[in-house]
Amino acid sequence: MSQVHQQLQSALSSFVDPLIGRDLMSAGVLRRTEIAGKRALIDLELGFPAQRHEQALRTALAAHVQQATGLDAQVTVRWKVSAHAVQSNLQPLAQIRNIIAIASGKGGVGKSTVAVNFALALQAAGARVGLLDADIYGPSQPRMLGSSARPSSPDGKIMNPVVAHGLQAMSIGFLVDDTQPTIWRGPMVTSALMQLLTETRWQDLDYLIIDMPPGTGDIALTLSQRIPLSGAVVVTTPQDIALLDARKGLEMFKKVNVSVLGVVENMSVFCCPNCGHQTAVFGTGGGDRLAQDTGVEVLGRLPLDARIRELADSGNPTVAAEPDSDAAKLYGEIALRAVARLAHGAVEAFPSIEMSDD
Template sequence: MSRDRLLAVLDADVDPLIGQGWVAAGTVAAASVDGSRARVVIELGFPAAGIHEQIGQRLRAVIRDKAGLDAEVEIRSRITSHAVQKNLQPMPQIRNIVAVASGKGGVGKSTVAVNLALALQAEGARVGILDADIYGPSQPRMLGSSDRPTSPDGKHMHPIVAHGLQAMSIGFLIDEAQPMIWRGPMVTQALNQLLGETRWQDLDYLIVDLPPGTGDIQLTLSQRIPVSGAVIVTTPQDIALLDARKGLQMFRRVEVPVLGVVENMAWHTCSNCGHHEAIFGAGGGERLASEYGIEMLGQLPLDLRIREQADGGCPTVAADPEGELAQRYRGIARLAAARLAYGVYEGSFPDIEMTDD
């Protein structure tokens, strides 16, 4: 068995996350054959620690079945910077900025954002979160931190570290009850300072929790800040979907790739009888994704635990990392990061199925 034959077998195996063969995707860092044994090193462009063993087992089976070889398979990840808007360059110490947006408030965007950040971290990435909602910052409460940033030189701030995330928010700098009675230019200046004057340390991803709508903050983000991709959060109801479309169209106009849609509050499970009920309707996120040709990254339930954990300063992925809800967030995080790393391959992403198990 030759190395070329081994590579051909690897390239014929289309991975469901990247949508193409391992060789075509540029993921084969090493491949060798020694008698009846093979050694393969796969280097993914996104964090996927939670499924490294699963991928390795599948590849060993493929190599055994198609090439007749026993294989040693190593899976690792190397995250690089991806394309941003024209005339902008990735920021030092931040490989990728990912915006989490919604067209309207009340859809759980901030909760999704912080759990997405924690999920990427759980998958092996270095992650930060920037709370871009100047008028209504919520990340300090969700992260359970009332610390104040330090500034050793009087010009730059160290991020707050909470649950392993590097974080920055106007909420760390003001009293929680203090209203921000600012006009648009002051708000955009504050966002620029929070991003540019924070000493972020070697981040693979900076998650930006945007305020709802398509106003000053979103305009500043799209024109001045190098964004690699965006995730749209919506609920299934028609009103939320109408506004989500506006946010989606905004990112398309400024040439920021939309990585996909997260449908939050997709169903509620009765705590007494276990009945699933689609309180806000059903299928809205899938219709939106289908209409615009983007990925449906996943669905999340309306669950009391998610609210209690976020309000208590320990979001779901940190509070119950092995639980079913945390695994949903991690699946969404892997899909979004793979979409950023390898682009759009229609039909390549597996559906996240709901079961009663």
Template sequence: MELTQRITSHAVQPKLSPLQKVRNVIAVGSGKGGVGKSTTAVNLALALAADGAKVGVLDADIYGPSVPMMLGISGRPDSPDGKSIEPMRAHGVETMSIGFLVEQDTPMIWRGPMATSALSQLLNDTRWSDLDYLVVDLPPGTGDIQLTLAQKIPVAGAVIVTTPQDIATLDAKKALKMFEKVEVPVLGLIENMAVHVCSNCGHAEHVFGEGGGQRMASQYDVPLLGSLPLERAIREQGDAGVPVVLAQPDSAAAKAYRDAARQIAVHLAMRPRVTPSISASLL
């Protein structure tokens, strides 16, 4: 007997239904930039894929797309019918980003409605395969893109990325409260850059403070899904287009990402499921 797992769709915002080919959209957000949100989103997606899930990554940062570089992808996507576009693929995941459609050094000088329209097109016009999870890497803040995500895109759960220092958790709290106000369930927090271990002597140092993520999780009664280290390899491998989860799968950093990804999957699985409609016909 062979045992297989099937990841089901989970409840999304009221008045919205899960996408046809994407069972669960997971939004990864932060209140401010510079906390490693995109690096975290990409490594979490790869960790979910390594556990056997079918995963995609949507780069929703219209003004500063970074997912193409992190996944080591260049070139432009194909459009078989002139209307829809094929997702780009790398390391076993599908991905789409505005970065594939414009030159690398071209600034997106767009007002909010143009950026939100671009996000909707990237999501809806991409020919995603049958995905268990679509990880959406949001831009920092609580602006137009996040509002569009909440109102028009069915999100099964959100993950907030922060660093331990008080100024970062202050902004992360705003992101968490925003998701609550728009009825997107918050699966939990991820504390990035929690500790640095010296590669020479092994001394552990909390460069950005200690315990900020846990205090915030306790204050708002949400799970702390994981604490990720501050390591040079994480940055180097992201710049090289082979994230650390793949490049150094036995490292402590890769293990931390895998543990966090599994916590996300567990807490999402605890959410209400979407009951599929069943039709029967007589033959």
């Protein structure tokens, strides 16, 4: 192998994409590299939606290769979402490549707001996305999606999802009067949720995002055992009480063999709408401590911002209403980092890489 080939391989082995979190060689995303005169031709295939990331990746990798080797790099980026492993005793569902649970150890940490913006961020990146509201007692996604539509059913058995902001969505809130309480015992709730999941005509989804019931009680545990999950994301606030419960959520998924893709630290700082001053109302460093103790990554930190709440309450979540805002960009980074870890967090076998001189 020539010296320039060795330099190129070394450069590719040392380039770490911020979303993937590992170098391109070990992530298994390289499909072809070729040296043609003074140019390096590099083809990448990512396993997550990269519509909003590919330009930054091309630019950063080309600059890295040029600095390391002196070669001008022509980088091609493609992406394809594949189905990933679920619990060993379960089978993936038809028309859904991956199901990701958004969970929390306790209520009140902003899990549902994170879930809807997470789903919208994946859609904005180019993926086909669905959202299942699994909180039977307190369904909030119909309000957050700004829809009161009732699902249609062509045969009286299978329901079509409600489409809102481009997402395919289903919730018990679309089927019942939202002013009436749902007074059901655990087995009835679990049965109803499984029906919502399996009797909805989901259409060719890359990801179905499930807004899980809060806590680690019977319903959340049963769903985690019966739904074929590709991974889970746990939402917490920085305060110690929330972190204790978040750790329980992490342990629950561990016990049922579901990979935790990371932790989202919500309400990390309060942003004053008048002066812009930031205050850590719920403390600092909580997500980092949890990550250090459990070995799970912090995917990102979101502010306690009145604007996020106002938009969700109005039925126009941040990512849909203000896609260029700082908050929307944070949601986008969190969502893409999670699915990039799902796609490239562990690679069993690397593809062969063709290297040749032209």
